[in-house]
Each structure stands twice: as structure tokens, then as C-alpha cells.
Amino acid sequence: SVTIPANSALRIPIRMTKGSEANYGTPMVIDTIGGQVTTKRNSLEMIPTLVTMNDGTGVVEIINRQNDDIRLTRSTLIGVAKPLKPGGLAYSINSKGQASSDDAIRTVKSEESEYSWINEIDLGEELTSEQKGLVIDLLKKNKEAFSQTNQDMGLTHLVTHEISLKDTTPVRIPTRRIPPHLQKQVDEQLDDMLAKNLIRPCYSTYSTPLVIVPKKDGSIRIVSDFRVLNSRVNYYPYPLPNIQETFAQLSGSKYFSSLDLNSGYWQVPIKEEHKFMTAFSTLTRGQFEYQVMAQGLSNAPGTFQRLMNLVLMGIQHKFAMSYIDDIVTYSEKFEDHLGHLQEVFQRLISAGLKLRPKKCNLFQKELKYLGHIVGREGIRTDPAKIEAIQSWPTPKEVKELRSFLGLCNYYCRFVKNYAEAAHPLFQLTKKGIQNFREKWTKKHDEAFQQLKQRMTSTEVLAYPEFSENENVRMVLDTDASEDRIGACLGQIQSDGVERPIAYFSRAMKESEKRYPITRKELLALVDGMKHFRFYLIGKRFLARTDHKAILWLLRQTEAQGILGRWIERLSEFQYDIEHRSGAKHSNADGLSRRPSEPPVEQKDAKIKENEAEIPKMTIETSAVKQVVTSSVKDQSCQTDFTEEYESDSEDEFADDEYEDASDQFEDDDDIYEDARDYFEEEETVCRKLLTDYLSVPLKKEQLTSAQHADPSIRTLMDWKQKKVREPKLPENASGELKKMVKFYEQMKIEDEMLTVSEDGKRKVVLPEKIEKDVFKELHDSPLAGHLGRDKTLQRVRDRFWRPGLVTAVEKYIAECIPCLESKSGNKVRAPVQTFPICEPFHRLHIDLIGPISKESRRGHRYVLTVVDSTTKFPFAFPVRNQKSATVIKTIQERIFSEYGQCQWIHTDNGKTFVSHQFQAFCTLYGIKHTCTTPYHAQSNGLVERFNKQIKSIVTCLIEKDHSDWDLLIPAALVAVRTSVNQTTGFTPHYLLFGREADLPIDSIVKRPRLYRDYPSYVLDHAKRIEETKAIVRRQLEKVREKRQEDEVENRQPKNVPVGCLALINNPQLHQEESHKFHRKKRAAYRVLAKISDTVFRVQREINGERSGEKLLVHRNNLTPVPKSEIDLPEEINNNLKPAPVSTKKKEPPKPKKRICHR
Structure with a gap:
């Protein structure tokens, strides 16, 4: 080792690497890589030197321009040696063998400065000097893919970020004050963002405040608080890659490179028309708006993931993949990795994106990616995060414990029996836990320490091999205990060794805990295959269990109920089932027999796992929560009246029958004036109507309270809470309880309500106390439409359950006065012509209702009705006239x-x-146009039946003011579209859109959602629609054949007892009523005598006193009123009371004229 003093130059000995013997004795130019000696501190320089190394050794001069001594260790790579080519001498050599030409030195310095950013990239530890030279050449060739200076920012042209608002009210949040000592740093960052064209000065109606975020090094980062703006943005979910599936692609790789974009969000422009919405204000610098996608904007992660999918299209999951702005490239060979990086760099350059050199790691044997360490051996936990778990202090409150469990849950698949260790801790995270510190006992502390210990001793999970080798095979081991199931996914790999891929375990639900052991073992097998479906589907694998009865059960061909459904679920997999003893089944058999955490809490933990998948981002959930927050009550309605009038006045008529159109236009001018006069009142009326439609009179508190007050339901709930498996009925048990207890196994307490599973649906047990309130909501309300028995019963049974529900619904509808007053009795059915069955919207049945004698305040006199022949989906449009131009x-x-x-x-x-x-x-x-035969409306029966339905619904809903009948049409359409059609067996809404529409009451009775995300919905939608169409086609064929076979039969009228009160047809209109929506059976008469089977004598009765003439009425015009206490109009309700007995002597009646109503 050699130490180079500060601010000094030192000549040091060097040697060539092995394999360079051929260059011994050849003049070589020794130069650095990228302008500096490649040490960790990147602070040494070397003057290019000409050396002839006869034995592979030589001497060069190293310069240290720093103020500290620097130590060079033995075998440090300091540069490259290139043979001097004849005639290629670029330097004049002095006596010391050093380049002395100033021009040459300036050339070298310029090149060193141009590629100095290369030294910031980590090139790994295993590359030879030759390989490093090839990598450096690759980087120089693709220098445009890297930000070489602080101001060098990329900007893509592939996508732009759009901000779609559901509420266009400008967001104006007061500016927050900035501490004086931080003002300078804020100004510097604003200047830097201006210089990079990230922001620009503006004058916007929007204004969000700045937030100062401190960094670990003491500096700050400024961001905008977009929470209020995000709450008004339409949320468009874009699928992010699944982490487990992402890691599975790395199998067999030897070289890994991670690439990080330089402030990736800031390389995506915002649509020009939407930039003003991102404006923020400062007290000293004024107002600015973003030109690029800012951190914290709703839908920003989806926009960026969409960008990366476009950039890597075609190579995604082949040798490159991305998760938001984290890009990883992986290859098996060095040469392949060079080519793969070249492809990725070129795609980034074409997209206008730039990488940050300091955050790029190339040719690594392992690297940190998405909170894990991935490498040649497999995947393991990040030591930094495990260290954080190991040093986690004992929680002092529930929030701290949940944070700890959320981090642990992120790595739970590495830990055997994770649920066992975490069980006592999950018990303390339940809602309603108080006095946390008092409840924290020695048991919890031991579980806390044990969980930390298990997390630090996690296994290295192997990558799955996806090869055609017949010896490579997936192995699924499953097991169940008293209250928990677990599974271990392993693989027998190409070297014959079985290695673990992942672990899975969960607690059983309360109903599952009561299963017999064989059913529990089958449940473990079903859930294990479901959880690891990504790895198992499409290829044969081995399933192992320690419960031998499972092998026999899976061979059964007549299994029914839940077992049949489970076995059917397993049929999509190709597997061999094998039994092995419990002693050899330890990887899946380690489940404890004590209770595990509740399933609800486990679900919460999984949510935290998904949040942890994006460690560098904060997911803004307000956009999701606020999707439906805007209240209809605050919106004005029918604001397009003027547009309708204008469009009518602009029609150009080609037919002779419309030559008087100019006169009609003058009439329209009067309508405009009328519209302006009543518009304010109209808005008030419309708000009231919509408020009535969307209100939910039945509250959840009423439902739960009624259940607790019902003796039978209360008894069942007590048994469920005490976990009674086989309840014993008391001797004085009511008949209703005896009927209910037969369904005890299917019952469950959910959301503080007793529910029962029937026909694959979860339904609320309906207390008798509030059954009329429920029937009123699902039959009488504007969105229910007073439909008939079958449709109302279907609505009720979709949501509620109790014995005798059918009888109760029939009785309620039979006593419904609006239905009795408005609806006709059963008519004789005649054979009808049938149409060919076709695709949706191939054939439309069209008709007009009107003229309606009471014109609406919007000038509407007609209703244009349209019905699709296949889906039965109806339309109804109020119109002002019946002219062809209007209809077209x-x-x-x-x-x-x-x-x-x-x-x-x-x-x-x-x-x-x-x-x-x-x-x-x-x-x-x-378009092929066909017409009915004259005066035979039945030929267009589909739309005629709908006309009858919509008139009946509007008549039931309308009150005194008949001038607002057209505002009731939308509610009537909802009622028809969401009721099951008897011909097809589906609702029109479902057949058209592939899903059922929610009604206001469904906010209480939450129906299960079939799909959790958008991709699964799209993949299954087409298949589901085709299956439904096939069912409907078969059903329509059956109905058509039945109609052709049936003979016309008269329906026998029900008996009308003498002395009962009845409603008769009353064709007379009140002044404020319209003919189409007039209740024709509103008068109350007492039946005095039966003249024949079809003729009865009746007399008007008011408040118990008979008056007026005695009439003869046909049976078809007579509707008996049921004798029960129901909500009737005051007049009719008084008529139901017994007539008073008079003590006066009656005088002989005078002869009166007899009138027969036929």
C-alpha cells in the first residue's frame, strides 16, 4: 500500500494485470479511466505516461489535490494501458517519460471533464479491467441517457399528465408562512426549479400552499400540498406490477443493474390546459405553476408506470422491468448484459429520459430492489429493514404496534408460521382496544421479542425456474390445524435439490373453524393453490398432504355443496396428489393449535403490505374516498331547457307537412319567457324530488336495533357470539326460531348484523318489526316503482332473509292502495307473433305516449319510449311534440x-x-322498418308493456302537482332497468352493462364485489357477457316456443264478497290531473249485492255513510280493498270502518235511475 500526501504528487510502482504478457516490451500509454483514478473517493489524478514495461511493471506519477492524505491499497485499478500505434504519437515526451505538450494536456483534461460523471456509477466488484473498459465505452456511447450536470434534465414526449376534475370549483388555500431562517433555502430551490424549467410564474385561480420537508442532512425540500385538489380529481387506477411476479422473472440471472431516473416525475410534462391547477403561492415571490408532473398529484404513479411500460414495451420481463421509476436489467452472461443495457439506454434516449449516474449500479452480483436483496442465490430480506425491526422499541400505543406489524408483514412470506408468532400482537390491534399499556403483558412482550428474532433469521428464498426440463417441478405442501391453514411452495430444481419459493398462512374464519378436519385440510389445499396460482397454473405439479382422506375425497364424482365447489375449483389445475406422514411434513405442519389473529385484522395487515410495496411514495387515498362525495342535493337540475328549445327552433324540415314550422318557432318564444319566469321555482322543486329519490329512510341503526329487539334473532346472535356449535332449542321456542335454527350453520355476524348465506349470497336476517319499512323502501319508493309481486320479491330476497318472506311480500303488495288504484287487473292473453332473436340493439321497439292532457312546466306533452328487444333495456324521453323531426x-x-x-x-x-x-x-x-297491424297494439307488445309500466310507476309517484310528471321519468327508468325481467331472467341493466346497478339501500346491505381490480374485471367481462347472452338466447327460445304452444285462456276473476268495500274505475279527472297518470280506481263503494258472476250492485260510501245512486258495475271494473290496517287515503280509510247503525225509521226509497258501468 502507498500513502500519497495531501497536495502532493508521488511516483508509484504499477504492474499490468494477468493475461497481458503479449504486450511486454511494447511502448504503452498509461491513462486513467474517465479522468481520475477509480478509488472510492474519486480524488486522485494521473498524468498520461508512456511506459515500456519489459516485465509487466513500471512507474507513474499520481497527484493528490485534496487536503487529506489518501491511501492506495495493493491491486487498486488505476487506469488502462494502450499500445502506442506508429505515427499516432499524441504527446511530446520529456525526460521523465511524461506528456509535456500543453495542448495535449488540455485535450486530456477536456475529455476527463466530459466523462467525469462515469466515476459516479458503481460498476461492481467482479469485472476485469477489460470488462470495465467495455462498460465505460458503452457509457460513453450512450452519454445522452445520463444527466451530466445538475441542470441536465430530461423531458419525455411519450405521455403528458392530465388532471380531470369532477368538481371545477377552484382550490384556493391560504399561503403558509415560511420561517425566516429557511427563506434563503426556499428561494434557492425556487431559482433552481425556474432554471430547470420545472415551474413558471403565473396568474391562476388555483392556489395550493408550499410545505417544507426537512432532510436527514439538515437541508430542506419544498413540495405542494395537493390534498384538496386531489379530492376533486377523478381517480383513474392504473395497474402496478405485482412484486412477487416481478421477482419471479429474475430466475437464472448472474448480472443485475439498477437504473434510477433523475427526478423521474419532473421528466413528465403536464398538459398545457391543466398546468394552472397546480399553481402554488409564496408570500415573497408571488405565484408559480408546475410545467412538469409534481410529487403528490393524484394519478401520478399511474401516469409514470404507463410511461415506463411504453418505454420498455417488448422487452418488459424479458431482460428489463420497472416499478414506477426503479428500472432493473438482468442477464445470465456478461456479453448479453452489455447488449441489454445498450437496448435500455437507447430506449430512454428515444423517450427523452435521463438517468442519475450516482443512483445507477451496473453489473452487480446482487442489489437492493423494492426493499429486498436480489442476487444470484435468490431473494432475501433487506438487512437494513431487518435491523430496523431488530432495534424497534417496545410499542407504547396501538399506532406504533400497527406500524411494526405492517413492516413485519412485508416480509411475512420469508417466515415460517408467521401467523403463530404475530397472533398475540394482532389481538391488541382490534378496534375498541383501550388502556393499551395496561393490556401489554409479559405474553405480548415475549411474542414481540420472538417475532423480532424470527424476522432476523429469515431464509433465502430461491427463484422459481421456468424451464422445459422435465425434472423441474413445483411442489405444494399444505396443512391445517384447529384454527389455521398454511402452505409452502417449493420447487425441485434442475440440480435435483428442493428449495423453498414462498410461504403462506392465514387464520380461519369463525365458520371455517367448525369444519371437520377433512374439510379443513381440503380448504388448505384450495387456498394454497389459489394463493400460488401464478406459479402453478398451466403446468403439472405435485401437491402433498399429511391427511390421507383428501386423496379419497378428490376421487369422488358426486360431491355436492361446498365440497363440490372446492373440487370444481381445483379442476383448473393439473396436479398429482400425494400423502406423506406428518413427520416429513414439517414445512407445512408447524401451525400452532392456539387461536390466530382475526381474519379482519389479517386483511388490514395485507393492506399495509401493499402500501409498503412503494417505499419511496405516499399514496394519496383522498381521491378514492371522495369519488362520490359531491351531493346531488346541491346540484341544479334540467339546466338544458334552453338548449332543447334552441335545438328545436333550429331544425330544418324537409317534409311538406312542416311548412308551418315558422309559426311553431314563434310559439317557442313564448316558452322561453315562461321558462325564465318559473326557473327559480323549478330548481327548488327539482332539488326536492331528487332528495326524495335518493334518501334512505331506513337507517342501519334501525336494522341492528330491530334485530336485537327480535327474540328469535337475539337468541341466534347470542349463540353465535358464544360460539355455540350445536344449539339446543328451549322448550318454549317459537315457531319462527325453530325455522330459523335450521339455517344456523349458514349464519354469521357481520358488521353488527346477523346474516345468512343463501344461494351464494350473504343476506341480512330481517326482523318482523321493520319488515314493512323494508318493503316500503323496495316497493313504494320512487326508485322501486310499485312493481309487481315477483319483481319486488326478487329485490327483497337479494338483500334480506327470514322464514315466510314470500307470504309477507304478497300480503304487503295486495294491500298497497296506490297499486290498487292505479293498476289494471289481469287481462286475457292472446297469442302473439314472435320476432327472431338477435344481438343487443339490433332491433328497437319504439312508441309514443301522449298527448298528455296536463302539459309539464317544461312544455312536454309526449314521452318517446324505446326498448331493446334482446336486453329489454328501456328508454323514455319527454318531448314537446310528436313530429317526426323531433323523434328522429x-x-x-x-x-x-x-x-x-x-x-x-x-x-x-x-x-x-x-x-x-x-x-x-x-x-x-x-334500417329495416316494420309496423304493427292497424288498431292492434299487441303487435308491439314489448314497448306497450313498458309504456304501461312507466305510466303506472309515474302515477304511483305523482302527487297533487301534475305539471312535474316529466321529472319522475328518470326514477321510473331506474326502477324498470334494475328489476329482473321474467323473460330473460336478468335485469336489463345487467344484460347491457355486465353488472348490477346499486340502489341507495345497498349502502347498508353491502353486496359483495366480484372484482378487486380493473385487470381482473376486463379479463372476465367478455367471457361473462357471452355466457349471459347464451343463457338469454336459450331462455328467449323457450318463451317463444311456449307462447306458440299455449292457447288463449281466460283468467278466472277472484270472488268479490258482498258487503266489502271496493274501488271502481273513475274516469272523471280533477282539474290539476293529467289523463295518462290519472288514478282510475280512486272512488270507494260498498258492494250491496251480486247480480251475476260479472255484475255487482254498489253504492258510494263516505265516512261510513252511503250516499248517491246505486250502480251496476262489471267485475272487471271492481277491485276489492283488503280488510287490514294499512296506510290508506283518509277518505278510504274512514270507509273501512263499520257503518253506524241508525235508530231512525227508514223511509221507503224513491225510484232511481239505474246506470250500468260496463
Whole structure:
């Protein structure tokens, strides 16, 4: 070793590396690599020297320009020796053999300065001098991929970051004061950002405050607080790579390189129109806005990951991959790695991106990546993080304990029986835990220390080998204990050695703990395959268990229930099952028999694991939480009235029948004035209507309270809380409890409510006390639409359960007065013509409702109705007239522009649809147009039934003011679209969109979500839609065949008892009512006598007193009122009371004219 004094030059001996014997005796020019001697401190220089080394040794002069002595150890690489070519002498040599030409020295100094950034890159420890020379040449060739100065920033052209707002109200947050002693540093950073074109001065309506973040070295970093802005941004999730799948790609690699972009976010521009939203203000410098993507913006991680996917497209997961701004390149051979790096560098240059040399590590045998150490041997935990766990102080509060467990959980797959060690600690993280320090006992302290010890003795997990070698095979070992399941994924690799790949364990749910041991063992096998599906799917593997009955169970061909479903799940895998004794099954059999952490808490820990996957970023969750925070009650409605009037006035009519259009335009001017007069009142009315639609009168507290008050449900909940497996009924048990206890095994307490699993759905057990409130919400509410028994029952049974539910729903609907007043009785069904079955939106059935006698305040007199023949998805558009131009314009703008053009339209023979203009429209679009036979509306029965439905719903919902009927149409559409169609067996919404629509009550009864992320939804959506279409097609075929076979049968009317109260058709309109939505059965009459099977004598009865003429009424116009205590209008409710008995002597009745209503 040699020590070079400070500010001195020293001649030191050198020797050539092995393999250079051929150059002995040849004049060689000795020069540095990149301008300096490659030591750790990069502070020594060497003058280029001409040396003839006969025996491979020589002397050069080293210069130390630092103020400290520097020690050079033996075998330090100081430069390269290149043979001097004839005629290529670039230096004049002095007597000491040193280059003395000033020009030559300046040339060398210039080159050294140009490539000085190379010395900041870590080139690994195993490269030979020749290999290092090749790497340096590669770096020089791709110098444009690196930031060579502090001001050298890249800027990509591939993507721009966009900010899409759901609330355009400007964000204005007051500016925060900056401490005086930090003002200078803030100004310096602002100047630096201005010099780099990262920000620019602006005048914006938006303003977010600056936040000062201190660094470890005492300096600061300034960032903007975008939390309020992010809460108003539409969140667009972009999939980030799965860490386990990422590590699996590194198998077989020998050389690793990690590349880090120089402030990667700042190399992505923001869309010019959106820059003003990122503005921030300072008290002394004014206002600035970002020109590039700033840290903390919502959707920024997704934008950057999308950029990297574009840059690495085609080579991703072949020899390069990225996680946000962390890029890793991996290869098996040195030469391959050179080529792979060249490809990555060129792609970065083409994209306009630059790397930070100091953060790049090339040709490493192992490196730190995503919180792990990856290398040739496999993957292991990061010692720095494990050291942090080892030195973690004893937690003093729940928050500290959760942070500790979150870090441990990130590495849980390296630790056998992780759930066992962490169990006592997870018990203290439950909600509602108080007096944390008092509850921390010796047991918890021992578990805390044991967990720290296990985390520091983790195994090195091997990379899985994905090769065609027949001897390479995955091995899955599973086991179950009393309350926990575990699995170990291993692999018999190409050298014949079985190595662990990953571990998995979880606690059982309360219902799973009651399984018999064989079912628990099968559960472990199912969950193990599900967890490691990425490694196992598509290739045969070996599954091992220590429970021999599993082998017999899997051979069963008639397994039913949950066992049948599990065995069906396993059928997608190709595996051999093998039994081995428990003594040899220790890798999966180490599960303890004491209780493990609750599944809910374990789920929380997994969430923390996912957050830890991005160690350099803070995920802003406010954007997700605020997606639906804007309240409909604060929004104005129907703000497009003026647009509708203007568009109507601008129509150009080609048909002769519209020559009087100019007169209509003058009428429109009057409408404009009327619209301005009532607009303020209109907005108030609309807000009230929407508030009524979206309110949820039934609260969760009412539901839980009613369950606790119900004796039968309370008993079942007590048994569940006490974990009673086989409850014994008391002698005085009610009949309802006896029926409920049959479903005890399927019951579970979730979210403080007793639920039961039926038909694969989790349903709330409905207390009898509030069943009418639930029925009212799912039948009477505006979004339920007073639909019939089957549809209402389907709504209820999708969410609730209790014995006798069908009877209760039938009884409730039979006593519903709005339904009795508004709906017609059953009609005779005639055979109908059938249409061919086709694709969605291939054939549309169209009709018009109107004219409606009571014009709406928006001037609407008609409703254009459209129904898709396949999905039964309906539309209803209030319109001001029935002109062909209006209908065509509505179809083009509201259907064709959103759902695509149809191929076939079926209508009636109305003037609107047989006009020359409508026929020209169909011809222009190539649409086949068919019409019904005259005066036979049944030929267009699909849309006629919908017309009847929507009129019935609006009639049930409408109150005194009939001028707002068109505002009720959207709610009626929701009711129809979300109810199951009897023909298809699905809701129209599901058939069109592939998912069910949520109703307000679903905020209480949370239905399970089938997909956790966007990719899984996309992959399965097409398959699910095709399966549904096939089911619907078969169902439509059955319905068509049945209709063709059925004969017309008259339905037998129900008996009307003499003396009952009944509603009869009342065609008379009140002044404020419209004919289409008039309740035709509102008058109350007492049935006096039965004249025949179809004719009855009735008399009007008001408040128990009969008055008026006695009428003869046909049975079809008579609807009996059920005798029960139900909510009736005051007039009818009084009529239900017994008529008072009069003591006065009745006089003989005078002859009256008899009127027969037929």
C-alpha cells in the first residue's frame, strides 16, 4: 500500500494485470479511466505516461489535490494501458517519460471533464479491467441517457399528465408562512426549479400552499400540498406490477443493474390546459405553476408506470422491468448484459429520459430492489429493514404496534408460521382496544421479542425456474390445524435439490373453524393453490398432504355443496396428489393449535403490505374516498331547457307537412319567457324530488336495533357470539326460531348484523318489526316503482332473509292502495307473433305516449319510449311534440350517439312513424322498418308493456302537482332497468352493462364485489357477457316456443264478497290531473249485492255513510280493498270502518235511475 500526501504528487510502482504478457516490451500509454483514478473517493489524478514495461511493471506519477492524505491499497485499478500505434504519437515526451505538450494536456483534461460523471456509477466488484473498459465505452456511447450536470434534465414526449376534475370549483388555500431562517433555502430551490424549467410564474385561480420537508442532512425540500385538489380529481387506477411476479422473472440471472431516473416525475410534462391547477403561492415571490408532473398529484404513479411500460414495451420481463421509476436489467452472461443495457439506454434516449449516474449500479452480483436483496442465490430480506425491526422499541400505543406489524408483514412470506408468532400482537390491534399499556403483558412482550428474532433469521428464498426440463417441478405442501391453514411452495430444481419459493398462512374464519378436519385440510389445499396460482397454473405439479382422506375425497364424482365447489375449483389445475406422514411434513405442519389473529385484522395487515410495496411514495387515498362525495342535493337540475328549445327552433324540415314550422318557432318564444319566469321555482322543486329519490329512510341503526329487539334473532346472535356449535332449542321456542335454527350453520355476524348465506349470497336476517319499512323502501319508493309481486320479491330476497318472506311480500303488495288504484287487473292473453332473436340493439321497439292532457312546466306533452328487444333495456324521453323531426333528432342524439345504430325498428302505424321524413331517415341509415297491424297494439307488445309500466310507476309517484310528471321519468327508468325481467331472467341493466346497478339501500346491505381490480374485471367481462347472452338466447327460445304452444285462456276473476268495500274505475279527472297518470280506481263503494258472476250492485260510501245512486258495475271494473290496517287515503280509510247503525225509521226509497258501468 502507498500513502500519497495531501497536495502532493508521488511516483508509484504499477504492474499490468494477468493475461497481458503479449504486450511486454511494447511502448504503452498509461491513462486513467474517465479522468481520475477509480478509488472510492474519486480524488486522485494521473498524468498520461508512456511506459515500456519489459516485465509487466513500471512507474507513474499520481497527484493528490485534496487536503487529506489518501491511501492506495495493493491491486487498486488505476487506469488502462494502450499500445502506442506508429505515427499516432499524441504527446511530446520529456525526460521523465511524461506528456509535456500543453495542448495535449488540455485535450486530456477536456475529455476527463466530459466523462467525469462515469466515476459516479458503481460498476461492481467482479469485472476485469477489460470488462470495465467495455462498460465505460458503452457509457460513453450512450452519454445522452445520463444527466451530466445538475441542470441536465430530461423531458419525455411519450405521455403528458392530465388532471380531470369532477368538481371545477377552484382550490384556493391560504399561503403558509415560511420561517425566516429557511427563506434563503426556499428561494434557492425556487431559482433552481425556474432554471430547470420545472415551474413558471403565473396568474391562476388555483392556489395550493408550499410545505417544507426537512432532510436527514439538515437541508430542506419544498413540495405542494395537493390534498384538496386531489379530492376533486377523478381517480383513474392504473395497474402496478405485482412484486412477487416481478421477482419471479429474475430466475437464472448472474448480472443485475439498477437504473434510477433523475427526478423521474419532473421528466413528465403536464398538459398545457391543466398546468394552472397546480399553481402554488409564496408570500415573497408571488405565484408559480408546475410545467412538469409534481410529487403528490393524484394519478401520478399511474401516469409514470404507463410511461415506463411504453418505454420498455417488448422487452418488459424479458431482460428489463420497472416499478414506477426503479428500472432493473438482468442477464445470465456478461456479453448479453452489455447488449441489454445498450437496448435500455437507447430506449430512454428515444423517450427523452435521463438517468442519475450516482443512483445507477451496473453489473452487480446482487442489489437492493423494492426493499429486498436480489442476487444470484435468490431473494432475501433487506438487512437494513431487518435491523430496523431488530432495534424497534417496545410499542407504547396501538399506532406504533400497527406500524411494526405492517413492516413485519412485508416480509411475512420469508417466515415460517408467521401467523403463530404475530397472533398475540394482532389481538391488541382490534378496534375498541383501550388502556393499551395496561393490556401489554409479559405474553405480548415475549411474542414481540420472538417475532423480532424470527424476522432476523429469515431464509433465502430461491427463484422459481421456468424451464422445459422435465425434472423441474413445483411442489405444494399444505396443512391445517384447529384454527389455521398454511402452505409452502417449493420447487425441485434442475440440480435435483428442493428449495423453498414462498410461504403462506392465514387464520380461519369463525365458520371455517367448525369444519371437520377433512374439510379443513381440503380448504388448505384450495387456498394454497389459489394463493400460488401464478406459479402453478398451466403446468403439472405435485401437491402433498399429511391427511390421507383428501386423496379419497378428490376421487369422488358426486360431491355436492361446498365440497363440490372446492373440487370444481381445483379442476383448473393439473396436479398429482400425494400423502406423506406428518413427520416429513414439517414445512407445512408447524401451525400452532392456539387461536390466530382475526381474519379482519389479517386483511388490514395485507393492506399495509401493499402500501409498503412503494417505499419511496405516499399514496394519496383522498381521491378514492371522495369519488362520490359531491351531493346531488346541491346540484341544479334540467339546466338544458334552453338548449332543447334552441335545438328545436333550429331544425330544418324537409317534409311538406312542416311548412308551418315558422309559426311553431314563434310559439317557442313564448316558452322561453315562461321558462325564465318559473326557473327559480323549478330548481327548488327539482332539488326536492331528487332528495326524495335518493334518501334512505331506513337507517342501519334501525336494522341492528330491530334485530336485537327480535327474540328469535337475539337468541341466534347470542349463540353465535358464544360460539355455540350445536344449539339446543328451549322448550318454549317459537315457531319462527325453530325455522330459523335450521339455517344456523349458514349464519354469521357481520358488521353488527346477523346474516345468512343463501344461494351464494350473504343476506341480512330481517326482523318482523321493520319488515314493512323494508318493503316500503323496495316497493313504494320512487326508485322501486310499485312493481309487481315477483319483481319486488326478487329485490327483497337479494338483500334480506327470514322464514315466510314470500307470504309477507304478497300480503304487503295486495294491500298497497296506490297499486290498487292505479293498476289494471289481469287481462286475457292472446297469442302473439314472435320476432327472431338477435344481438343487443339490433332491433328497437319504439312508441309514443301522449298527448298528455296536463302539459309539464317544461312544455312536454309526449314521452318517446324505446326498448331493446334482446336486453329489454328501456328508454323514455319527454318531448314537446310528436313530429317526426323531433323523434328522429332524439333517436340520433340520445341513442345512436351513445349506444350505436340499430338495424331494425318496429313501431305502430302512427303518423309520426309512417311519414316520408321518418321513412327517409330509415332509408338513409339502412334500417329495416316494420309496423304493427292497424288498431292492434299487441303487435308491439314489448314497448306497450313498458309504456304501461312507466305510466303506472309515474302515477304511483305523482302527487297533487301534475305539471312535474316529466321529472319522475328518470326514477321510473331506474326502477324498470334494475328489476329482473321474467323473460330473460336478468335485469336489463345487467344484460347491457355486465353488472348490477346499486340502489341507495345497498349502502347498508353491502353486496359483495366480484372484482378487486380493473385487470381482473376486463379479463372476465367478455367471457361473462357471452355466457349471459347464451343463457338469454336459450331462455328467449323457450318463451317463444311456449307462447306458440299455449292457447288463449281466460283468467278466472277472484270472488268479490258482498258487503266489502271496493274501488271502481273513475274516469272523471280533477282539474290539476293529467289523463295518462290519472288514478282510475280512486272512488270507494260498498258492494250491496251480486247480480251475476260479472255484475255487482254498489253504492258510494263516505265516512261510513252511503250516499248517491246505486250502480251496476262489471267485475272487471271492481277491485276489492283488503280488510287490514294499512296506510290508506283518509277518505278510504274512514270507509273501512263499520257503518253506524241508525235508530231512525227508514223511509221507503224513491225510484232511481239505474246506470250500468260496463
